[in-house]
Amino acid sequence: MLLRKNEIIGKEVNKTLFSVDNLVMPLFVTEGINIKKPIKNFPGIFHLSINNILKEIDEIGKFGVSAILVFGVTCKKDKIGSYSWNKNGIVQKTIKEIKRRFPQISIIADICLCGYKSDGHCGIFNGNVIDTDLTLKYLSKIALSYAESGADFVAPSAMMDGQVKAIRKILNKNSFKHVRIFDYSAKFASNFYGPFRESLDSSPKFGDRRLYQLDYTNINDALRRMKKSIEEGADIVMVKPALAYLDIIKMAKQKFNVPIAAYNVSGEYSMVKFGSEKHIFDEKNVVFEILTAIKRAGADLIITYHAKDVAKWLKK
Ligand code: PBG
Numbered sequence: 506m507l508l509r510k511n512e513i514i515g516k517e518v519n520k521t522l523f524s525v526d527n528l529v530m531p532l533f534v535t536e537g538i539n540i541k542k543p544i545k546n547f548p549g550i551f552h553l554s555i556n557n558i559l560k561e562i563d564e565i566g567k568f569g570v571s572a573i574l575v576f577g578v579t580c581k582k583d584k585i586g587s588y589s590w591n592k593n594g595i596v597q598k599t600i601k602e603i604k605r606r607f608p609q610i611s612i613i614a615d616i617c618l619c620g621y622k623s624d625g626h627c628g629i630f631n632g633n634v635i636d637t638d639l640t641l642k643y644l645s646k647i648a649l650s651y652a653e654s655g656a657d658f659v660a661p662s663a664m665m666d667g668q669v670k671a672i673r674k675i676l677n678k679n680s681f682k683h684v685r686i687f688d689y690s691a692k693f694a695s696n697f698y699g700p701f702r703e704s705l706d707s708s709p710k711f712g713d714r715r716l717y718q719l720d721y722t723n724i725n726d727a728l729r730r731m732k733k734s735i736e737e738g739a740d741i742v743m744v745k746p747a748l749a750y751l752d753i754i755k756m757a758k759q760k761f762n763v764p765i766a767a768y769n770v771s772g773e774y775s776m777v778k779f780g781s782e783k784h785i786f787d788e789k790n791v792v793f794e795i796l797t798a799i800k801r802a803g804a805d806l807i808i809t810y811h812a813k814d815v816a817k818w819l820k821k
Contacts (some may be wrong), residue, residue, distance in 0.1 A: 522546040523800040523807065525569040525679040525819055529613065529766075530812035534558050535578040546604070547700035547771060548778040550810055552578050555599050555806040561813075562607055568816035572611040574660065574808055578705060585623030585629060586703060590646035597654040604655035611688050613658040614651040616644055616672070620705040627719060631814060639673040648672040648798045652681040662689040664717045687766065688739035691717035691753055694718035697746045697772030704771070727753050728760065735763055741806065746770040748795065749751060753807055758803025767804035769795070775812040789818055 533552050540554035546647050553561060562573065566711040579594040581588040588594055601614055618640070619627045628635035629643065640663065648659045659676075669688050676684050694715040702708045702755070721726055731742045742761065744754045745768035777795070781788035792811045799807050809815070 509719070519750055521797055521801040523796050525812075525816045526571070527689070527800060527805065527807055528570055528796075528812040528815060529572040529574050529806055529808040530565055530570050531808060531810060532561065532660070533576050533578050534595055536595055544700065544704045546703055546775055547810075548775065548782075549814075550700075550704070550771075551776075552704070555595075555602055558599060559602060559606055563609060565813050565816060566607060566610065568813065568820050570614065570812050570816045571609065572806075573603075573821040574613045576605075576615050576616060576705065579621065580706075580809065582621055582623045584623055585663040586618035589616075589618055589621040590643065590650045592650055594650070594651065597650050600651060600654035600656050611657045612655070613660050614654075614656040614666075615702055616647045616659055616661040617663045618643060618647075619663075619707040619709075622817065624707040624711065625702075625707045626712075627714065633712075635665070637665055640665050641667055644668055645671045649675050650746065651678055652676055652679070652763040652784065656684060658685045658687040660687040660689060660743075662692065664689065664692050664714075664719070665818070666736070669734050669739045673706070674740040687741045688734045688737060688743060689768070690731040690734035690739060690742040691743045691750075691757070692718050693721045693727070693750065695721065695746050695749075695770070695772075697770045699765055700771035700775045706813060721749070724753065724756070728756060731757055731761060735761055739763065741766050743768055743808075744804075746773055747799045747804070747807070748773050751798060752801040754804050764793040764805040765803055766808060767799050767802070768801060768804040769809040771808055771810065777811070788814075793818075 535552040537554045541557050542552040617627050619625055628640040651659050670688055734742050741764045741767040744750050747767035747769045754767050
């Protein structure tokens with residue numbers, strides 16, 4: 506499972522290296538069959554139907570990637586995002602299939618409403634404020650449906666206050682104590698999420714996400730959120746994005762005793778892809794430099810769209 510063997514860091518004095526075991530590959534699943542649909546500003550990343558996701562996992566598995574983060578892409582959107590907790594929803598079906606075919610793969614399932622709600626927001630509004638209780642109720646339903654499908658980790662990304670506590674409670678109550686929580690604890694209201702929002706068609710239709718995501722000028726808030734998340738029962742805490750937030754990763758690593766994950770997000774990825782296309786730098790070299798920096802800062806796990814390429818390069 507996650508966080509095992511081959512932790513290379515520390516083998517040589519003053520050297521930081523990462524290995525394929527530190528990497529998590531995000532995947533986008535969509536309804537249909539034989540679908541492999543490119544996303545305009547997200548080169549090399551596709552919307553895949555279940556049969557193609559299985560093929561992809563088989564392939565990346567051969568290169569040694571053993572953890573994936575699953576996102577559902579759907580046009581079944583409504584005011585409350587009800588398709589997200591449908592027991593036969595696209596993510597739920599995908600988790601079941603992956604578990605059946607590849608039991609050794611660690612499945613992390615992203616919990617959020619933004620890709621399922623018509624307004625693109627991560628929470629439910631009551632007037633112009635977020636109704637936290639109602640949002641937590643829905644996030645918990647999603648968590649339970651993922652656990653029932655066989656997810657190893659659930660990853661709440663809504664930045665709702667109390668999300669870990671609510672999810673831990675419903676999982677424990679339904680005998681899913683073994684399902685772990687991979688919390689997006691320090692998620693900043695960032696400008697680097699563009700390609701992802703294009704992928705999920707989840708840009709907020711009004712306002713922005715600063716209502717619930719962190720202000721990037723505020724270090725204390727980020728550390729407080731991570732601390733609270735651990736107290737509520739998070740097994741892994743995440744800093745997101747990664748590159749502009751290496752200081753936060755480092756502080757988190759020094760302060761907390763749980764594994765730290767960093768999300769090398771879509772905008773960071775696409776910058777590298779477009780920069781390499783323009784020959785500003787060599788893709789492989791720049792990706793190794795970036796991932797080493799994230800690891801050096803203290804990330805135990807790195808969620809990155811480069812995971813497949815990196816695993817291939819490492820294999821050669
Ligand atoms: C949804 C979510 C987002 C990302 C992961 N989960 C986007 C957002 O907050 O708008 C971003 C990932 C990326 O950019 O790669 N809550």
